[in-house]
Amino acid sequence: MKEWNKHDLIDLQGLSKEEIELILTTAKSFKEVSTRDVKKVPVLRGKTVVLLFFEPSTRTRMSFELAAKRLSADTLNISAVSSSMSKGESLLDMAKNIEAMNVDMIVIRHGSSGVPKILAEALGPSIINAGDGCREHPTQGLLDVFTIKERYGKIAGLNVTIVGDILHSRVARSNIWALIKLGAKVTLCGPATLMPKGIETLGVKVSYDLKAVLNHSDVLMILRLQKERQQEKFLPSLREYARLFGVNQEKLNAASKNILIMHPGPTNRGVELSAEVADGTQSVILEQVTNGVAVRMAVLYLLLGTKDKGSEEIKNVFTH
Amino acid sequence: MEHMNSTRIMDKESIHRALMRIAHEIVEKNKGVSGLCLMGIRTRGVVLAERLKTFIKQIEGHEIPAGILDITLYRDDLTMVSTQAVIRETQIDFDITDKKIVLIDDVLFTGRTIRAALDALIDFGRPAQIQLAVLIDRGHRELPIRADYVGKNIPTSLQQNVKVVLNEIDDHEDEVIIENIKA
Numbered sequence: 001m002k003e004w005n006k007h008d009l010i011d012l013q014g015l016s017k018e019e020i021e022l023i024l025t026t027a028k029s030f031k032e033v034s035t036r037d038v039k040k041v042p043v044l045r046g047k048t049v050v051l052l053f054f055e056p057s058t059r060t061r062m063s064f065e066l067a068a069k070r071l072s073a074d075t076l077n078i079s080a081v082s083s084s085m086s087k088g089e090s091l092l093d094m095a096k097n098i099e100a101m102n103v104d105m106i107v108i109r110h111g112s113s114g115v116p117k118i119l120a121e122a123l124g125p126s127i128i129n130a131g132d133g134c135r136e137h138p139t140q141g142l143l144d145v146f147t148i149k150e151r152y153g154k155i156a157g158l159n160v161t162i163v164g165d166i167l168h169s170r171v172a173r174s175n176i177w178a179l180i181k182l183g184a185k186v187t188l189c190g191p192a193t194l195m196p197k198g199i200e201t202l203g204v205k206v207s208y209d210l211k212a213v214l215n216h217s218d219v220l221m222i223l224r225l226q227k228e229r230q231q232e233k234f235l236p237s238l239r240e241y242a243r244l245f246g247v248n249q250e251k252l253n254a255a256s257k258n259i260l261i262m263h264p265g266p267t268n269r270g271v272e273l274s275a276e277v278a279d280g281t282q283s284v285i286l287e288q289v290t291n292g293v294a295v296r297m298a299v300l301y302l303l304l305g306t307k308d309k310g311s312e313e314i315k316n317v318f319t320h
Numbered sequence: 321m322e323h324m325n326s327t328r329i330m331d332k333e334s335i336h337r338a339l340m341r342i343a344h345e346i347v348e349k350n351k352g353v354s355g356l357c358l359m360g361i362r363t364r365g366v367v368l369a370e371r372l373k374t375f376i377k378q379i380e381g382h383e384i385p386a387g388i389l390d391i392t393l394y395r396d397d398l399t400m401v402s403t404q405a406v407i408r409e410t411q412i413d414f415d416i417t418d419k420k421i422v423l424i425d426d427v428l429f430t431g432r433t434i435r436a437a438l439d440a441l442i443d444f445g446r447p448a449q450i451q452l453a454v455l456i457d458r459g460h461r462e463l464p465i466r467a468d469y470v471g472k473n474i475p476t477s478l479q480q481n482v483k484v485v486l487n488e489i490d491d492h493e494d495e496v497i498i499e500n501i502k503a
């Protein structure tokens with residue numbers, strides 16, 4: 001049996017290849033649960049999961065909530081606007097109050113990098129990072145590699161191109177870590193202003209020419225152009241971005257017919273990808289959403305089934 | 321350090337005869353195989369289900385459906401396990417509603433695995449009947465559960481471990497072993 005002793009999921013940077021593979025294998029089994037008539041298993045009965053979102057989210061929040069509910073955990077939604085933080089309470093105070101109500105897990109999304117790590121160090125409940133600033137979005141990275149692996153049967157050796165606003169993308173960072181650990185060759189592509197300096201040190205290639213990298217890509221991961229993070233004028237215009245880095249059918253014709261088109265959502269149709277590409281036969285965008293629930297079920301199960309921090313390991317004794 | 325000594329209580333031939341007898345009993349009790357399905361509980365129950373399926377085909381000439389049940393998510397002792405039990409897929413490619421299901425496991429002990437299997441199965445539909453076949457019944461039940469078909473009843477103490485070795489997954493000739501565990 002593979003060992004799993006993680007208490008929190010903060011990032012993919014800190015996971016080993018084996019840990020990532022265990023999550024993917026577990027997710028494969030959980031995918032079946034969502035196809036049943038009765039989409040519920042009792043494994044996390046009596047556990048409480050708090051969803052603490054300080055940034056807008058539909059997909060991720062719903063995906064986590066469904067994952068928890070299909071495992072029979074109770075969920076509680078707290079959004080920043082309606083919370084006591086609008087009365088001036090600090091984040092840590094609020095989190096400690098949540099902990100005082102004996103919850104088992106906090107799923108947090110926050111605009112600042114590092115917040116999940118701070119909470120994990122300060123609190124007892126398991127913490128899952130559902131996106132922290134521009135740093136990581138580990139469950140998105142996991143569901144993306146799960147989707148690739150499901151289609152190709154492997155990750156190692158594949159050429160994966162990530163195109164778009166790498167600078168602000170936590171999705172890109174989580175994917176880079178997961179893909180590199182699993183042996184894929186990663187190329188980043190985007191405007192120079194949105195490419196972090198020194199990113200090559202992670203072991204990725206950088207290109208500024210989408211057409212040049214398309215013809216040898218097995219997977220094209222298109223990032224959302226984060227309009228809300230473009231106040232500093234990184235781009236001359238959206239139109240220019242769409243022309244140079246937007247993916248349309250014409251550009252795609254130069255690529256392999258089997259190329260997978262991925263996007264973490266929400267999509268800006270007409271900016272980073274055209275409608276025909278988003279809805280085309282190569283697109284697995286909605287499969288990513290389906291797989292997201294399975295991957296999050298796997299993460300919840302692996303984290304909540306383990307004992308408290310520092311507790312002694314008990315051997316898995318299977319009683320007949 | 322654990323010290324173990326072990327006794328072999330069934331060999332390849334006796335396992336074969338026990339399973340062949342169970343196959344005959346299943347057919348006899350159900351008056352044929354109409355509406356009958358086998359359901360192996362991971363891991364060794366799956367192997368036994370495949371063998372019973374072959375035997376029943378030899379007896380009746382019909383192939384009957386067999387499914388695979390992973391009961392990890394329904395266990396009541398998950399919190400006692402610190403490293404996670406690996407989840408594997410449940411595979412049931414047929415509708416179980418109104419079918420006669422024979423659950424198959426290697427060893428019947430506390431009955432908690434079977435309790436979990438019943439819960440899991442009922443989430444998939446409403447079978448007409450659920451029966452239970454096991455290769456070994458070693459006693460020490462903690463729940464009101466009994467088997468309809470038993471390969472061999474073996475009185476054991478709680479200081480003993482019953483190990484079923486099956487060629488298909490253990491890469492070793494079939495046998496059933498009782499191990500004494502001394503702390």
